[in-house]
Amino acid sequence: SHGSFALKIYEGGCREIDSPMHWRWRYICIVTSIKINDKNRKKMANDNHLSSVTCYNVTMKTHNYYNEFFELGQQKMNFSFFELSLPDDDPVYTLKKVLEDLDFSSLLACYSSKGRSGYNPIMMYSLVTYANMRGVRAVDRIVELCERDLGFIWLAKGEKPKRDAFYDFKGEKLTGEVLDDLNYQFMRRLEKEGLVTLKELYIDGTKIEANANRYTFVWRGSINYHLARLLDMIDALYTRYNALLNEYGYGEKYELGNVQMFMIEGMDKVREVIKKNREHKLTKHKKLPNNTIIEIDNCSPLELLQLQIDLLKIAEGEGISFVKGKGKKKPGLQQLYEEIEVCGKRLMGYKQCFETMGKDRNSYSKTDVEATFMRMKEDHMKNGQLKPAYNVQVAIENYFIVHGYVSNDRTDYNTLIPVLEKHRKAFGDVLKEVTADSGYCSEKNLLYLKEKGIASYIKLQDHEKRKTKAYREDIGKHYNMTCEESEGEKYYICHDGRKLHHIRTEKRQQEGYGQTFEVYGCEGCGGCKHKEKCLYKYNADKDQDKNKVMKINERWEELQAKSHANIQSRKGIINRQTRSIQTEGHFGDIKENEKFRRFNYRKEEKVYKEFMLYAIGRNINKYHRFLHGKLKKFEGKMDEKAA
Secondary structure, eight states, X not given: OHHHHHHHIIIIIGGGOSOHHHHHHHHHHHHHHSOOOHHHHHHHHXXXXXXXXXXXXXXXXXXOHHHHHSOTTOOOOOOOGGGSOOOTTOHHHHHHHHHHTOOOHHHXXXXXXXXXXXXXXXXXXXXXXXXXXXXXXXXHHHHHHHHHOHHHHHHHTTOOOOHHHHHHIIIIIOOHHHHHHHHHHHHHHHHHTTSOOSSEEEEEEEEEEOSSOTTOEEEHHHHHHHHHHHHHHHHHHHHHHHHHHHHHTHHHHTTOOXXXXXXXXXXXXXXXXXXXXXXXXXXXXXXXXXXXXXXXXXXXXXXXXXXXXXXXXXXXXXXOOOOOSTTOOOOHHHHHHHHHHHHHHHHHHHHHHHHHHOSSOSEEESSSTTOEEEEOSOOTTSSOOEEEEEEEEEEEETTEEEEEEEEOOSSSGGGHHHHHXXXXXXXXXXXXXXXXXXXXXXXXXXXXXXXXXXEEEEOOTTTTGGGSHHHHTOTTSGGGSEEEEETTEEEEEOTTSOEEEEEEEXXXXXTTEEEEEEEEEESOOTTOTTHHHHSTTOOTTTOTTOOOEXXXXXXXXXXXXXXXXXXXXXXXXXXXXXXHHHHHHHHHIIIIISOXXXXXXXXXXXXXXXHHHHHHHHHHHHHHHHHTTSOOOOOOOTTSOOO
């Protein structure tokens, strides 16, 4: 009967269950689903271990769900792996399809033919790529998914690589060049399928926080300030050294001459700024930046070391012994020796800081010396605090990231040409047009595009200002004057009808290119009623005899005019719409949806690999959406306002 069966479970089975909670659930099921006779009820009531168990005497479903789920011993399920299946539209199938057509020679070349063979490198690449497709970048999480997730198990064919294998693969075997090669192969496939043309690029950048402490900063201005004080201390030590030689006659006795303080180029400007800042502090004015580039390469602490050698020579000859320890007075020679030692170490430290920082930036982090402190939009302190970060650039076409570039430059000026050079080396001279925002507008960049025959759709820095009435009515600017030419001479006519003739030509050498300025001036501005509006910062008391002079970089003006005309055209408006949607859409998705706001690795090389793996994963996800009709090419709308 049911009653005897229940008692049998109660009398024998419950004692074998380790968990009291499991026993209580079983007992509740028993007392609510079957009828227990009086004899057994009395026995159960006498048991002390049942006193804390509530017996529900209510109507419940007779189906025993608890015993179905909590089987005794939790028996292991036996099934065939092939009975489980992924959805037919899972991105892992698209990934496998893409990888089958790639040439992995560059990756396999990083492996040695000697020793034991590890995990299949193609399998390892597929795992880290699929992880980035799923938004997973942490190695420990990938290891866990290889044991539990069906897609990872299918790619790994049941193998379970551990964290050491992934770290070795990502750190040693997988290089930035390999990632670029595999990504460019995928781009050529997209070109054959008509998804990209590789003839147009939409470029934009963002700043992503580095894996570094936010407060381990080193500033060029701070080093310059402390270096100036250190040089003053060294100069005083040189004076004491010369006085020591002359006072005791050590110079003639040991054939030692007076020494002169070495000079460091740029320190005069540093001291001038320090002096002005001290004055500004008294008047509560804003502090001036002191980021002068110091030519410290010619400064060698060996000169200080030579002074120490000379002092040891004097001490040995005079029988002066150096002492140490509490209660012992050091001789003046030893004190001078030790002060020179301290200053030499500080000088070496400052020199090392300048070498680490280089000439292209004014700060770095001690945690990640290749990261630069930049102003981020995510301001957790709400005070404009700078954070160590990297400047990440992407070149996009039809939602696909064609190129990635990581730099520690705070601005975008110097990042455009490296990205375009990568495109030229990878695909040849096929690029026809480039669209970017005003952060890339510089004479160097526009000149490069002109020399390479690439159409510039780059917004000018004064794009919005050109729309204003004040810009069009500024009579002091050359673009609001009449330009004429007579007998081969070019001149301007000002608002008062006076001529500004060509005076001279000035040339400046910038990094990588030269600038040429044509200087125009008026012979006499006496009696002009428009001086106040025409001359810059005109003072009626001091500038009565001042004449109008203006410098014009005609090549720069021509490049700006061409780029401005391009972005104002119908195609330029569509290109700006496309750039805003595709490039900024990528960054919005990366930072907000994927929460990719901080790198996991340090050093620029590892940071670039981390971002490119993520970019390749995004590209395959986009390709998957194109294949399944979930994404279409953006054509642009003329009725929408371009950014």
